[in-house]
């Protein structure tokens with residue numbers, strides 16, 4: 339297994355000439371749909387331009403040759419911010435090197451890099467260090483961020499800690515959304531959270547999109563070989579009244595084209611309905627889904643693999659009447675005869691209780707208020723990242 343890892347590292351080093359001169363690759367840390375991510379030491383000990391990041395990444399004890407400004411040795415326990423005004427840091431930096439698969443469309447890769455470089459300057463968004471390319475191979479270098487696996491901590495994260503989790507995630511989105519950028523793939527594996535430090539960073543802008551660019555993306559996507567083939571899939575917004583439950587009615591209207599990128603279980607209703615003009619509110623819905631996971635101790639919360647079923651899952655939660663009203667507001671029709679969809683939905687309070695009978699002794703009422711605002715069916719009614727940050731549940735920490 340170790341040999342295999344070594345082989346993989348050698349291959350990557352051969353792929354990008356000069357990589358091995360600058361970085362010592364340590365091993366693989368992540369594997370996504372579009373990339374493999376490796377941990378590495380930056381051998382040039384380069385300074386990053388964002389001093390905020392120093393606090394987070396300069397956690398290794400200073401080397402003997404470090405000419406600190408008179409601070410006694412051993413005084414930096416890793417939690418103390420060390421600012422480097424004027425003094426060059428000589429410590430090694432740990433980086434994450436993301437190798438983007440050659441099968442990704444060049445437009446998509448260029449988009450990710452351009453958005454990452456526009457998003458420098460927030461301590462909640464991973465900053466781009468550099469990017470390198472050789473032929474169709476692209477690697478993106480990011481500071482390494484230590485993080486805990488959501489699959490472990492969602493089972494017992496105390497309510498008080500959820501406030502901190504949301505503060506970082508919403509802080510990242512406030513910054514991103516203020517720049518008119520939608521992340522489009524908010525989910526735990528794209529938000530690296532360190533439970534002990536109560537700090538998280540948003541990563542993976544591979545599906546991100548500028549709000550004004552949606553038309554352009556749709557036109558481009560038709561010409562790209564590697565775009566999600568389901569963008570061309572037909573849309574069924576209604577269910578056969580007399581047919582089998584959940585089976586879409588035959589629909590002869592032309593298929594709708596809209597970006598439905600993202601991960602199943604985290605897609606907002608307007609994404610599932612393929613509403614062409616989407617907004618940053620799609621990310622807020624996904625934050626709501628994460629909070630729902632934390633409250634019910636159930637991850638993933640929504641299970642369905644296709645968009646029609648995903649809408650049904652949401653309908654079970656909200657009830658037929660509310661679902662019909664919200665979908666009508668988006669200019670579509672929602673019809674269903676699926677028996678599990680009742681007229682009225684399930685209260686989040688009862689849901690949390692049902693899934694989590696003994697988990698939380700008492701959940702503050704503000705948490706449910708926030709949940710309802712994050713998971714507002716209608717994007718226009720959904721809370722913004724900035725407003726969610728000042729919501730009592732997040733602000734009182």
Ligand code: ADP
Nearest residue numbers: 368370371372373375434480481482483527542
């Ligand atoms: P993909 O587009 O393939 O999903 P991501 O950017 O989400 O790629 O990275 C995949 C995984 O690699 C992440 O879920 C995370 O575990 C790890 N990772 C990515 N960037 C970093 C980083 N800066 N620090 C630490 N781990 C990272």
Ligand code: MG
Nearest residue numbers: 370527528542
């Ligand atoms: Mg990812």
